[in-house]
Amino acid sequence: MSRRILIIDDEDDIRMVAALSLETVAGWDVIVANSGAQGLQRAAEHMPDAILLDVMMPGMDGPTTFRELRKNPKTARIPVLLLTAKVQGADQRRFADLGVEAVLTKPFDPLTLSDQMSRILGW
Amino acid sequence: MATPSNPAMAAALARLWTRFLPEIENRVAILETAAASLAAGSLTAEKKQAAHDAAHKLAGTLGTFGLHRGTELARHAEAFFAEEDRTATAQQVTAGIAELALLIKTRK
Numbered sequence: 256m257s258r259r260i261l262i263i264d265d266e267d268d269i270r271m272v273a274a275l276s277l278e279t280v281a282g283w284d285v286i287v288a289n290s291g292a293q294g295l296q297r298a299a300e301h302m303p304d305a306i307l308l309d310v311m312m313p314g315m316d317g318p319t320t321f322r323e324l325r326k327n328p329k330t331a332r333i334p335v336l337l338l339t340a341k342v343q344g345a346d347q348r349r350f351a352d353l354g355v356e357a358v359l360t361k362p363f364d365p366l367t368l369s370d371q372m373s374r375i376l377g378w
Numbered sequence: 379m380a381t382p383s384n385p386a387m388a389a390a391l392a393r394l395w396t397r398f399l400p401e402i403e404n405r406v407a408i409l410e411t412a413a414a415s416l417a418a419g420s421l422t423a424e425k426k427q428a429a430h431d432a433a434h435k436l437a438g439t440l441g442t443f444g445l446h447r448g449t450e451l452a453r454h455a456e457a458f459f460a461e462e463d464r465t466a467t468a469q470q471v472t473a474g475i476a477e478l479a480l481l482i483k484t485r486k
Contacts, residue, residue, distance in 0.1 A: 266435060268398040272442050275390050311434065340438030342453070343462075362441025362449050365391060366384055 258378065259284040259301065263294030263320060264309035264338065272365055273307060273338075281369030291315030295323050298330045305376055307359075310339040310350060318353055325354070334376055338363070395443050395485075402439065405432040406479050409455055413472040430459035436478070445485060451478040 260283050264270040267289075274285040286301050288294035292315055298306060306324070310317035317337055324330045337350050340361040350358045357375045359368075372378075412429035415421040433456035440448030451474045457463035458471045 266439070268394065268401065268439050269442065271394055271398075272391065275387070275394065279387050279390065280384070340434055361438030362443075362446075365442060366387060 256378070257283060258304045259286065260372075261286045261288065261294065261298055261301065261303040261306045263288045263291065263297075263306060263312075263317075265289055265312040266309070269309070269338075269361065273363070273368065276363075276365035276368045277372075280366060281373075283369065291317070291320035291323070294320055295327070295330070298324060298333060299327060302329070303333060305334045305336065305356075305372065307336050307338055307372075308355075310337055310341065318350070321353055321355060336372060336375065391443060398439075399482075402436065402482060405436050406475070406482060408432040409436075409475045410479060412459065413468075413475045416468045417472060426459050430456055433459060440482075443485075445481060448478055448481050451475070451481070 258281070260277055262270055262273050262285060264273070270287050270289065274287055277283045277285050286297055286303060288297045291312055294306070294308065308317045308320060312320075315323070317339070321335055321337070324333065324335065334356045337353070337355045337358045338361060339346070339350060339358060341347070342360055347358050359371065363371070408428050409432055412421060412425050415425055433452045436452035437449050437456055440446075440452060454463070454466060454474050455471055455478070458466050
């Protein structure tokens with residue numbers, strides 16, 4: 256089944272590899288945003304089935320973007336998966352406590368990212 | 379790198395690697411500058427923060443392109459510049475950065 260995913264990440268390389276992965280391997284539609292603010296706008300415009308959200312971004316970081324998504328009734332129920340290069344347990348627990356669906360670790364495997372997301376989201 | 383079982387993906391990743399290589403090399407250069415300053419005893423807070431940020435980005439990126447050792451070395455550098463790892467010596471971090479630079483330079 257085709258899905259629409261919004262990727263919010265300020266790093267061009269990560270954003271493009273993730274988009275390539277989800278489009279090529281899973282055949283999903285991908286929308287991208289390079290900042291938290293742009294991500295909020297695109298989420299409300301496109302109503303994706305899920306959001307892949309980077310943690311460390313300049314300006315509005317991932318946790319703040321997540322809280323803003325939850326404040327907007329239109330985007331409040333969209334599942335969010337955080338993407339982070341922070342691998343320490345304390346960081347992972349802090350992010351998980353935000354209420355996101357899952358915390359995915361960078362680097363990810365481009366060949367299995369969509370499978371990983373599908374399993375988490377029950378697709 | 380992507381497995382040979384998905385050649386289209388491998389080819390696309392190779393193109394993205396070429397496209398983003400200058401940015402990756404720039405991040406390594408930031409680390410090398412910080413390592414040189416460290417050796418000279420002149421590492422400023424600004425250079426240290428820049429090195430931490432560059433290492434963090436490399437840690438997240440390199441493994442995605444199949445350079446898992448690169449991610450490991452970048453994580454060591456990130457922990458060192460964030461002062462999360464107080465056991466590593468400056469020499470160890472400098473050697474790690476040199477290995478990282480070589481790894482990227484020689485990647486096929």
